[in-house]
Amino acid sequence: MKALLQSVAVLLGRTPPRPTPEDISPRVREIHELQAMPMNREQIRDARAEMVSRPQTWRRRRWAVLIAVNLLFVLSYHLDIQLVEGALTGSRFVGFHMADVNSALQVMLAYRHVVLNLLIGVVSVSLLWWALGGRTFCSWVCPYHLLGELGEIIHLRLAARKLVKNHTFDRRGRTVLWLFFAVLAFVTGYTVYETISPTGILSRALIYGPGLALVWVVALLMFEIFYSRRGWCRYACPIGLTYGLVGVLAPLKVVHNIGQCHNDGACRQVCLVPHVLATTIRGRAKTMNTDLGADCTRCGRCLDVCPTSSLSFKFKGPG
Template sequence: MGRLLDNLAVMLGRAPRKPAFLTPAAQREFARQNSKEGKADRKRRIAEEREENYRSHFWRNWRWISIVVINLLFVLSYRADIQLVEGALTASRFVGFHMADVNSALQVMLAYKHVVINLVIGTSTVVFIWWLVGGRSFCAWACPYHLLGEWAEMLHLWLARRGLAKDHQFHRGLRTALYVVFAALAVVTGYTVFEVISPVGILSRAFTYGASLALIWVGVLLLIEVFYSRRFWCRYICPIGMTYGFVGATAPVTVTYDLANCLHEGKCRDVCMVPHVLEMTKIGYADDVRINIGADCTRCGMCVEVCPSKALTFDIKGLNKLL
């Protein structure tokens, strides 16, 4: 329970902390790594890894396919008029069964000031699905803006290496504050204000029903992310990811960190969209030898792909490693 509450606090914006207490197993492992033999072994493994130049795109490719397929289902169902999936990611019907994005449902019920039964039914199914896969997996595996943001991030990093862009960081608590603001606006105005500016809904509706002027706002966000602040919307603004973080905080599917295999190079944090969830990969920051990554993790798999020593892997609680 203590680790869960700590993970949620970090997701809400609190800076990760170096642990005050280490388990005996973690103490022994750090002692081994800091010994003369351990340091020599780590140095050797790092040299071997750099010669191999390890990197995989296995999970990235599957994520991109997942995002395209999920969003394409809405488009093809509408264009072909087969009524398989109707609506958009914010609210839809799958073969006639109501489904609703959790954050959108909350916004609607706050605006209406009463519980909408259809939304409760549709949201329950969505909650179970995204709880099962865990964390903010909706962001990495379904959200169309995430895919555009990922491409924008690639361009940002390319420009940054040439001194043409810089990442201006904001306090992560800004997202929590805006979460409360959007909820309050729904209650006060009786209108789902967030849905007007959400690039997720804008893109989903545009793909299915056609372009609108709202796409200009999406373009502005992408320009900010390319030139001014890396992953600006997802890291500092969007309440959707935080909502799914709460949903998937206790999920059976996790990314697990193995201290004994870690070389502490920091490559995982370099590629992570939410690097604060990987703070335990720093030397002295892991309080146990095996740790499940926190609720703010998008389950994107990029840290798993870039880790040469398999210190980060996808796991299912109670079962052996998948990779």
């Protein structure tokens, strides 16, 4: 229960707390002491050298799925095969109502009543994303995630040449924005967030053709490339927070094993949400195996770069 509440608190913006010595199991304490020995530093160097040629297996799989899902919407519309009707924000899949959880909440708040079709869609989609891990939606389906990853590659190249500098923000801002847009929908009767959601804008642009709203998406991308690495998804997007909450008790987890870990931090360098990997910092793991928190997007980047395979996907029981 404590771990669950901590996962929610970190999702909402809290900094992961350091464990007290009493929190750490005796076996894990021994491992922490071993990991601090100089010999292990050499092992890390060797492992890093090996890592350079590792293929980005999970990234490739994920990009393929993301493109395929979005293509399904596009082809379904243009070929009129009626497999999927609508866009990511709201659709029908072989007749079943599906609705993006965040959009549906906005609509119900704006209408101030529960719309039955939307409720069916929300329940179906919530169950699906709960089973798959919540924020799995972000990294495996959201079209802006792919754009953001490409922007991140450019940002990192520019940063390596010292042409740009990364600026960070307080992660609690995302929770404030989530509440702000929820209240705004309720007060104004309009789903204001939908007009600026890069997820919805891109999905609709792909299916129905580009519109003026794409200028906003380009502006966001420029902001991420030149000012703040993955700024939107890290610090602002209310959809990411909604799916994080959906996935708090998800059965699909990324699990960290301290027994294999060299604390070299390669995972934290590539992760969109490095706070979920606090357990990989030297001295921070409490138990042999730690489930990563709800903000983890299950993107698999950390699995791709970990030189010692200390991180893995596990399908566990709920909670």
